[in-house]
Amino acid sequence: MSAEATERAAPALRWPAGLTHRPLGLGWAEPLLVPGLVLVAWVLSTSVLGWFGPSQLPGPALVAESLLELVRAGDLQRHLAASVGRIALGFGAGAALATVLATLVGLSRRAERLLDPTLQAIRAIPSLAWVPFLLLWLGIGEVPKLVLVAIGTFFPVYVNASTGIRNVDRRLLEVGTLHGLRGLRLARRIVLPAASPALLTGLRLGLGQAWLFLVAAELIAASKGLGFLLVDGQNSARADLMVVAIVLLALLGKTTDQALRGVERRMLGWSDGFRA
């Protein structure tokens, strides 16, 4: 067709000139620049200048030694397995329940009227206020820790997903309706894909909250896990253990977030956002 030759695919959008990404010439190492500077400051302030004593802030060498000691004794693996397992189960359960309820509330006015006010009221309760009740109702075993992580995950996922579903473009819903879709088929083929950017944002926020609540749960009543390692270091006046726990929490949090970002990039390749 003649008009085909006259039309061109739309050019990809770019950031305005003043906002362009200007690399520092470090390539892949660029994101490591700030952590590197922190490490240098850490070495200088502890091992070189001696501003902090080992009981306040041990140097990197001492921390690395403690880490190896924990690995050799098998303790670190035990703590890591406990924390990662709690995140997997608590985050999984909280995110799944939040997605189901958000879909219901987002799609059905009746479900919204029935459930949303109550959920929003519960959301207003500071989540850590549940801790005494969870201990009272569920004891000090695994279950209250998993429930606390699930609570932490639930609300960011629920709020983002339900808002995303409610804001799905009505015109796209009409396209689905026009092609005979309704109910679950409409949800699967139009609503959830259209709301997936909001859902994935909710999942990333929920994952961050999950780590926060994990530490809270393990600080209170646990015999293993990175939160326990932290409180154990405090009780035994071993700052090196506390630093090991904090560094590992930072690394694990970053790794899981990065994994979710990877999923986001794969799933939202269609999104017409700016790509710098």
Add this chain to the structure above:
Amino acid sequence: MSLGVRLERVCKTYRGGRPLFSGLDLEVSPGETVALLGASGCGKSTLVRLVAGLERADGGEVRVGGTAVSRPLREVGMMFQEPRLLPWLDAAANVAFGLDDVLQRSEEGDRRVSALLAAVGLREAGGLLPHALSGGMAQRVALARALARAPEVLLLDEPFGAVDALARASLQDLLLEVTARNRTTVLLVTHDVEEALRVAGRLVVVGDRPARVLLDARIPGGSPRTPDRAGLGELRVRALAALGSARRSGPATV
């Protein structure tokens, strides 16, 4: 044999507004292409949405081939003012979305999609996502999707308003070719008298509030027609006069 469309004493009022239709009658014969013109806000788009089953009339009846429309019918395809492509599907998958579920997963479905993309001049663009398509290309994909099920009734709500003149002419030619081949019944909403005179077999101007038919005229000769074709001049004058009267009496907005 294609299906006709019949609106009988249709009433429609949006909450808080004046009645849009109050006993409107309109009949489109099977295989006929009717262009519907009128001032902005006179209810043209609502009329096709009623036929599409996307809205319900407050009173009266909308029938497609004898079936009262209460929800979208499989036999009816629609193309909107804007492409409304699903942004997470590439052009080919958007066209396939218009097919029946079983066909979507079959080789026959793939062949149909390829043929439709070729027909709208986008043979090579099947793998492009909507955000990478120009406005004209996206509207072509939307036309291919609307034609995918070979609908017996095709509703077009100002479909070519946003594309350039060259692309518009080629889309109109494609529409004429496909609808003539399949004897599709077409209801085309447009604000462009020349478009109506070029592609339709009948021209209906609606106006006033509640809407009534101000002009209903057959367009002489086969389509597509050139603007200087004999007999079109007088009809153009009558259509513009009816539109002018509709604009003076009709509201600017719904």
